[in-house]
Every structure is written in C-alpha cells, then in structure tokens.
Amino acid sequence: MNETLVTVVGNVATQPDFRESANGAAVSRFRLAATVRRWDRGREEWADAYTSFYTVWAWRALAANVVASVTIGEPLIVRGRLRIQEQERERKRWLSADIDATSIGHDLARGTSAFRRVSPARPLPLEPVRMTGVVGPADAGEPLAVREPTQGPEREPAREPEREPAGTATAL
Numbered sequence: 001m002n003e004t005l006v007t008v009v010g011n012v013a014t015q016p017d018f019r020e021s022a023n024g025a026a027v028s029r030f031r032l033a034a035t036v037r038r039w040d041r042g043r044e045e046w047a048d049a050y051t052s053f054y055t056v057w058a059w060r061a062l063a064a065n066v067v068a069s070v071t072i073g074e075p076l077i078v079r080g081r082l083r084i085q086e087q088e089r090e091r092k093r094w095l096s097a098d099i100d101a102t103s104i105g106h107d108l109a110r111g112t113s114a115f116r117r118v119s120p121a122r123p124l125p126l127e128p129v130r131m132t133g134v135v136g137p138a139d140a141g142e143p144l145a146v147r148e149p150t151q152g153p154e155r156e157p158a159r160e161p162e163r164e165p166a167g168t169a170t171a172l
Contacts (some may be wrong), residue, residue: 004082006099008054009107010034012074016058018067028063030070032056032078032099055098056080065118066104075107 016030036049056078058066070076080101087094106113 005079006082007077007079008032008034008099009075009077010054012070012072012076013053015072016067016070018063026060026063028058028066030056030066032076052097054078055096056101056104057098058101058104061118062101062104069106070104075110077105077107079103 010032011034013031013033016028018026018028021027032054033051034054035051037046038049039045040047057080078099078101080099080103083098083100085096085098087096
C-alpha cells in the first residue's frame, strides 16, 4: 500500500528481453538510462551531468507489448513502483534500482510514434460452438454477446433504434 511510485524519463540502454516466469506469466526486462542535464553558465549551453540506470520490469501484456515496440536508444517515459535492492557480490555491496512498470510509452516530446491496439488472445472453447448471430447494442459501447441457438420458435431480428432527422433539436 505504501509503495513508492515514480515516473522516469530516459532512453532504452539494453534490448528488452522476454521470458516466462515459473508460473507462466510473461515478463520483460530492460535497462533505462536517465541523464540529468544542467545549464553550463561558462559555455552558455546545456551539458550532461550524471546518468542513473534503472532495471525496468514489465509483466503480462505490458511485457509482450514492450518487446514488440521498444528498441535500444528510444526515449521512454516509465511509470511504476520503485524498488531499491541491496546485494553483496564478491565482498562488495551493490545497490540496484528496479522499477516494476505499470505503464511505458514513447516520449512524444522527442519524436513521433504510431499506436496499434492489440486485442487480447481468447482461449478456444473446449467444445465447438455453433454461432447463429451476434446480439448487443454496439452503439451503446457495450461488448457484443454471441447468442446460442434456441430450441423454441424463431425470433424476429432486433431493430435498430429510430434516429431523428438531421437538423432537429431534442430537449434534454
């Protein structure tokens, strides 16, 4: 509950890798480099100061989308939970900063991007199902439902709602 949420702007430093965890969930990981820029009064220009590196972890659908969309050097905005981990390797103490990403996107202040929506994969039914028609108010924004064949008499097809002619006002 008291997690540290961060938003980091940086560049992709390593190619995202993809694998499945022990429980079958997709996971992707890459390094993000965030460089601080400072105004140099002497030279009257912006100069790089120091760079912080973060290991970004993405899970499930976000992991698959990262691998399909992100390459080395691209500017990203990453939002997620910050985890600082302390380890000891070869008698030296190491700190690592990891981000469990909740969202990742290209930084459009530095370039353009083309968005393609992906539909979630749906599991196949265990038994073949014969679909006879599609029902649902598509204009209302609700998902369509598939109607199974009925045993009773044939029903009339659903009618579309009548629309008012163009140019008529409706009182609210």
